Amino acid sequence: MPPSTGDEPPGAPELPDRPSAIALSYAKKDRAPIVVAKGYGAVADSIVQRARESGLYVHNSPDLVKLLMQVNLDEQIPPQLYLAVAEVLAWLYRLDTPEPKN
Secondary structure: OOOOOOOOOOOOOOOOOOOEEEEEEOOOOOOOOEEEEEEEOHHHHHHHHHHHHOOOOOOOOHHHHHHHOOOOOOOEOOHHHHHHHHHHHHHHHHHHOOOOOO
């Protein structure tokens, strides 16, 4: 649910959740990941579609997306989100790394 702005009249209907997506780049390993795309609705759908068409993994984490949506485009993620993003990067690493054969 989008955060309340405080401008809604009492008893106003709640807005439905809009799809949202964010894309991170971790090209420069000596820096924190950077937000390279973000959006809601059709823009979010486009981000996910382009990622899949490019062969990139798409991870569904609505809570993390909500936090990352607060980061400006072309900005590094803040230190408070390092651990959460590192967990996603570790998941991606495990997907890309073949298991050793015994």
